[in-house]
Amino acid sequence: MTNNILLEIKDLHTHYQLDDRVVKSVDGVSFAVPMGRTVCIVGESGSGKSVTARSIMGLIDKPGRIVAGNVLWHGRPPASGKGKIAPGSSRETVLGEQAIDLARFGSTSEQLRRMRGPEISMVFQEPMASFSPMYTIGDQLVEAIRLHVEIGKSDAWKMAIGLLDRVGIKRPEERMRSYSFQLSGGMCQRAMIAVALCCSPALLIADEPTTALDVTTQARILDLLRSLQQENGMSMLFITHDLGVVAEIADEVVVMRYGKVVETGPVDAIFHDPKHPYTQQLLAAVPKMTRFDVQPEDA
Template sequence: MPAKEPDRSAAPDLLIEVDNLHTHFFGNAGLVRAVDGVSFSIPRGRTVCVVGESGSGKSITGRSILNQVPRGGRVVSGAIRYRPDAGKPPVDIVALDPRGKEMRAIRGAQIALISQEPMAALSPVHTIGNQMIEVIRLHLNMGRREAKEHAIETLALVGIPRPTERMESYAFQFSGGMRQRVCIALALSCRPKLLIADEPTTALDVTTQANILDLLSTLQADFNLSVLFVTHDLGVVSEIADDVVVMYLGKVVETGDVDTIFHAPAHPYTRALLQSVPRMHAGGTKRLPTIEGMVPSPLDRPQGCGFHPRCAKAVAGLCDRKAPEPVTISKGHVASCLLHGETR
């Protein structure tokens, strides 16, 4: 369970507000609405986990916040309000030129990314030191010697042994866990306000994964980081999350603090995800519950609620015809499900 209890006594200090975000991809096969009206917020100093199956739009949501949507796609509407300084007017990231000076000053310096695959994120032909120094000098306006000292300090911060020596190493000379620590160091080198972690522990063994999660929690506390953690692993969510955003087929189906989502889930999809998690004392002969079917193709989206073809609670004539609207279940807990809408 998360180390700190959420403070519900006062309105949160929001760093990011994602408001009705639509990110679409345009291809020969048709229009793909990868992110389809997503809204949620990231309070300052808290960890928000975005969860869901592959194809739910989690990673593209993170890339949209970076204003770095892959080729063929773009943010077509909505707003991403970023407040680097509390009490000052926000910056709408959607309105900025993705390649413009203002966005490039934010990306990497104030909002940083830890990629899912560290080997692909690091250059194979440049030393770790060269890569870090380049980023630091670009964003922090330091001389080369000062930038090198800052890079060594950051590598030591994330637990890289003999950081001065390892500055001259290449990515292939590190283990998988150490490469991921280097990616974290690279993301933290400019001391960002928001860290977007896109499934950073997926390719790691469980021991290394636990070490990386502990490291991220420590760094968040030390630097008052906000973290957007993209994952499909609910075990990870239970360890690090303050708030949870559940996505399905490009839409947010439920949001709430981690205790509410785990102990009082309101959406059938959230319940199904939780039921499919292995339990230690379930018994060796009992089959693990699964969610029937697959996430539909974004090119052939179901009418009505996107989850209704796989939902055990679906009502014929209702869920297959009408798209659900967000319904407030309790303070801070919202679910988009027609069953709640009809019974209120």
């Protein structure tokens, strides 16, 4: 094991026990996320990308469960109680001498709950569904901050305004009192990113954060994530089926199919010299610009 690996997945199996069969959503997945780098998991719908991410976070709903494998966290675990990192501040992640296997903790484990936020955060696929429509964006952001940081409500409110401003939401004081259904898709996604970054995590998991957005908003979200990554020095695990996004943001690529990893490698190698037939098929399926020569009509 090299000394710059923050997260290491080893032979991970996550299964769903149904009445008549077992669905192997993740079936022996292995890869690593280096410090300060972006790893993209790519594959078609149903390949196990999102279940892999939720397995890392310990957010597998019943009847699913991790049946084998390891999710090794090499970063130093947070101290007991609430974190001490101020929201919006940069941080330097310190690698621990001994890895923690997150797979052995239950979803309600206190240690795993302390990891979520200060160490690992997640931007979910559907931001509109991730926020409660019953509470304002500000209330939910303040709750996320105070869950991990010992701070008063008024100070948390000011920090939340700063976070919304940091992710590019205009008039953040007004948006703090808005509900999720009052925001556009792009604004809601930015608010979701603000929640995920409120404790300056060492690793950000982004589960298809640009899928439902138009091309212009998608480009802005990708630029935002890149700039925030550089500011915080965090690692990023980016899940997508869009190879255009992969080419733009990835350092390393993990290609998944049917719950298995079929190929891994640097982004340039995957795009210019893919080894696995499935990777080759994915690249061949990307629409290409075609030049149509218009011939003048015969006189």
